[in-house]
Amino acid sequence: xxxxxxxxxxxxxxxxxxxxxxxxxxxxxxxxxxxxxxxxxxxxxxxxxxxxxxxxxxxxxxxxxxxxxxxxxxxxxxxxxxxxxxxxxxxxxxxxxxxxxxxxxxxxxxxxxxxxxxxxxxxxxxxxxxxxxxxxxxxxxxxxxxxxxxxxxxxxxxxxxxxxxxxxxxxxxxxxxxxxxxxxxxxxxxxxxxxxxxxxxxxxxxxxxxxxxxxxxxxxxxxxxxxxxxxxxxxxxxxxxxxxxxxxxxxxxxxxxxxxxxxxxxxxxxxxxxxxxxxxxxxxxxxxxxxxxxxxxxxxxxxxxxxxxxxxxxxxxxxxxxxxxxxxxxxxxxxxxxxxxxxxxxxxxxxxxxxxxxxx
Amino acid sequence: xxxxxxxxxxxxxxxxxxxxxxxxxxxxxxxxxxxxxxxxxxxxxxxxxxxxxxxxxxxxxxxxxxxxxxxxxxxxxxxxxxxxxxxxxxxxxxxxxxxxxxxxxxxxxxxxxxxxxxxxxxxxxxxxxxxxxxxxxxxxxxxxxxxxxxxxxxxxxxxxxxxxxxxxxxxxxxxxxxxxxxxxxxxxxxxxxxxxxxxxxxxxxxxxxxxxxxxxxxxxxxxxxxxx
Numbered sequence: 001x002x003x004x005x006x007x008x009x010x011x012x013x014x015x016x017x018x019x020x021x022x023x024x025x026x027x028x029x030x031x032x033x034x035x036x037x038x039x040x041x042x043x044x045x046x047x048x049x050x051x052x053x054x055x056x057x058x059x060x061x062x063x064x065x066x067x068x069x070x071x072x073x074x075x076x077x078x079x080x081x082x083x084x085x086x087x088x089x090x091x092x093x094x095x096x097x098x099x100x101x102x103x104x105x106x107x108x109x110x111x112x113x114x115x116x117x118x119x120x121x122x123x124x125x126x127x128x129x130x131x132x133x134x135x136x137x138x139x140x141x142x143x144x145x146x147x148x149x150x151x152x153x154x155x156x157x158x159x160x161x162x163x164x165x166x167x168x169x170x171x172x173x174x175x176x177x178x179x180x181x182x183x184x185x186x187x188x189x190x191x192x193x194x195x196x197x198x199x200x201x202x203x204x205x206x207x208x209x210x211x212x213x214x215x216x217x218x219x220x221x222x223x224x225x226x227x228x229x230x231x232x233x234x235x236x237x238x239x240x241x242x243x244x245x246x247x248x249x250x251x252x253x254x255x256x257x258x259x260x261x262x263x264x265x266x267x268x269x270x271x272x273x274x275x276x277x278x279x280x281x282x283x284x285x286x287x288x289x290x291x292x293x294x295x296x297x298x299x300x301x302x303x304x305x306x307x308x309x310x311x312x313x314x315x316x317x318x319x320x321x322x323x324x325x326x327x328x329x330x331x332x333x334x335x336x337x338x339x340x341x342x343x344x345x346x347x348x349x350x351x352x353x354x355x356x357x358x359x360x
Numbered sequence: 361x362x363x364x365x366x367x368x369x370x371x372x373x374x375x376x377x378x379x380x381x382x383x384x385x386x387x388x389x390x391x392x393x394x395x396x397x398x399x400x401x402x403x404x405x406x407x408x409x410x411x412x413x414x415x416x417x418x419x420x421x422x423x424x425x426x427x428x429x430x431x432x433x434x435x436x437x438x439x440x441x442x443x444x445x446x447x448x449x450x451x452x453x454x455x456x457x458x459x460x461x462x463x464x465x466x467x468x469x470x471x472x473x474x475x476x477x478x479x480x481x482x483x484x485x486x487x488x489x490x491x492x493x494x495x496x497x498x499x500x501x502x503x504x505x506x507x508x509x510x511x512x513x514x515x516x517x518x519x520x521x522x523x524x525x526x527x528x529x530x531x532x533x534x535x536x537x538x539x540x541x542x543x544x545x546x547x548x549x550x551x552x553x554x555x556x557x558x559x560x561x562x563x564x565x566x567x568x569x570x571x572x573x574x575x576x577x578x579x580x581x582x583x584x585x586x587x588x
Contacts, residue, residue, distance in 0.1 A: 048496050070501065078498040088490040091511055100507070101497035145493075152498065 001026055002047055002156070002190070007056035009042055009212075016042050018212045019056070024190060026155075029182050031199040032192040033223075034209030034235065040192035041085070043209070044158045047190065048082045049073050078105065082158040086165060087145030089133035094125070094144055097133045101152040119147035123177060139170025146177060156188045157181060163198065171198075178202055196236050200224065208232045225280070226354050233278045239325040240279040243358060246271050253350060261321040264297045267355035274358045281315065283352035284326035286336050287345040299347045300324075307333075307340045314338075318346060363561060370562030371569055382563070386570050389547040392460055393528035396467035400527075401520050404472050408479025409505040423480065429473030434532030437470035442536050458539040463547070466533035471523035478519025482512040514586050521582050525575060 002024040009017035017039050024030045032040040045051045046058060049065055057064050065076055081101070090097050098116045107115070120126050123143040128136075136144060142162060149157060159178065163171040179202065181187045193199055199206050200220040208215040208223060215232040216223060227233035233241055244258035246269055254267040256275060265277060287299070302320025309315075314333040316326045326346065328336075338344055374382050411422065443449050445456045445465070456462040486508050494507045509516060531549035538545030540554055548571045555564040 045492075050492055050495060074498060074500055077496065080496075082492075082496040084489050084493060086489060088487055088493050090490065090493070090507070091513075100494070104497060104499045104503050148497065158496075 001059075001061060002188075003057075003059040004043070004046075005057035005059065007046065007058060008054045009039070009046065009051065010054045016212055017046075017053075020212070020214055021056075022207055022214055022217055024188065026188055027182070027186045028204040029178065029189040029191065029202050031203035031206045032190075032209050033194070033196055033199045033206055034192075035194060038209045039212045040194075040209050041160050044082065044160050044190065044192055047156075048080055048158055049077055050082075078152070079154055080156040080158060081149035081152055081154040083142075083145045083149050083160065083162055085161040087141050089136065089141055089144075092133065093129060094120070094131045094133050094136070095129040097144055098148045098151050101148060105152065115151050116147075119151040122150070122180070123147045124173070137170075139166050139173065142166060142170065142174060143177065146174070146181075150181060150185075150187070153185075154187065156190065159189065159191045161192055161194070163193070163195070175202060196224075208235050210235060227278055228356065230276060237280065238278045238354075239281045240277070240284075242277040242279075242322060244275060244277065246273045246275055246355075254355065256355070258322050261300070263322070263353065264350045265353035265355050266351050269355065269357055276356050276358045278354040278356065279324070279348060279352055281325045281327040284324060284328075284346050284348050286326070286328060286332070286338065287347060288336055289345075297347075297350055299345060301343065301345045304338060304340055304342050304344060307338075318344065320346070364565075367561040367565045371566030374563065374566040375569065379566075382566055382570070384543070385546055385548055385551050385567065386574075388460065388545075389528060389549075389571075390574070392463050392534075392547060393467060393524060395464045396471065396527045397520060397524040399464065400468045400471045400475050400523055403468075404475035404519075404523075405479050405509060405516060406505075407472075408476045408483065409509055411476070412480055412483040413501065413505055423477075426473050426477050426480075430477055432470060432473060434470060434530040435536060436532075437530075438466050438533030438536030441466040441469055441533065445537065457537065458541060458545060460538070460545055463534055463538040463545060466537040467527040467530065470530060470533055471526050474526060475519050475523040478522060479509075479512075479516055482515030482519060483508060485515055486511050517585060518582060521578055524578060528574060529571065 006019045034040050099112045102112045163174050206223045207217045210231045216228045242258050244256045246254045247257045248255040256263045300320035302318045305319050306317035444451050534550050540550040548567050552564045552567045
């Protein structure tokens, strides 16, 4: 178990971590999501004791590692392994690279041969033993770096942006490998990424790191659909963030007034409460002109003010008194006859809105 | 002009005929400077490793002093060792003045700062990620240093060869400590100095060509190793 207790980290004048606290449980995949420079890498480096924190406690299996002597640190560190964003090939062959941690531990050569071949099998690079590590592709080297890290059979694997520099095919291989490590060996995996979708695919729990603080810790469902505040919502791609006030509440179905528009949302908060509404852009549905009007709530009419194609999807901004951003497939966009400047109707479910009390 | 041409012809004759004195002086030069380089490597590389990896007060100042000593005048190194080894000096009782061993010590002292500095530069050329990787894989302090020295081996080898080049080409320390005794402490550089002053240009040129050839062989060797 890894615990941070109000950890502060300053590099000179720069406050990199501001009172960061969290707990990582044994055997889970725990992901730090955040923009570049938010402090994710520093957290991983602190866990591996590559940096010294300015203040606060870092407990690994109950031992505060911030007070350990160098020799004791090595003993704790040997239960962990870290893979860096840009893996460094050490001199020699792939075999030598994977064996290096085992050689530091004075494991006998016979055992090393067995473990290296096992690790290569795991990463799907059997037969690569004699290749020069310096000649591998980025994706292959990243896999070798993971093999090098797991050959020592660590309890904890730290991965700093393991797929940041890789193509989609290599990324998928690494992600499958990470899931396999957890399932087959019960390794605790601590991962940092700026890719929210990757976090969602892999993680048991996610911590959102924003500007040196933990914004929220939770499952991907909690983080993506129930962000605790504006910063977290923004980070996880909740593009519709609206501020208003509850004007009525009937058995948990609240009416929220936003600049004169009324929105129905699920919330227990009483009338008069100032609130922020979060809604994912995928949850907005456009209504075809000739379709039979349902009794759906939250139906708005507005003008399309911006159209941005993103691969097979299209992102639209619509001004309907309230301004919203929606993402629909390109096919729907064409079938509905949408275009820049056109008037359209859209709707969303009352349950698609996450209501958070706003403290004024 | 004629004299130079004549000198070169005679020099080639001396080399091709494997003149006994030329061979003897060359062999002694190589032995003394290679010994000094080996000893200096054994001292300088660990010191460089220690300075690179340890954080301590005055580290920056120490590095500046080491860098200043790259340019340590050879006669000063000679004088320093002379003060220690001369009969009245603290190590006078070893009787090392005017011996090849004394010359080895002089050249070792001369090139240690350069080689420590080159080791520092070589190690700082190893990426931070490599260093972190080695530490995170559970290396002890000693394992970290040895692994990273291996990673920086080409650059460190370059420093060793630079040190050897400075050792074999210096004349000040060899003259002060060795005394240029014929058949005992005479080396290529001191011989060239003497023979030139005596007007024996052909021998000087022959020795000069050999000195350059050694430099070429050594540099070529480094190039070959780095190409691999």
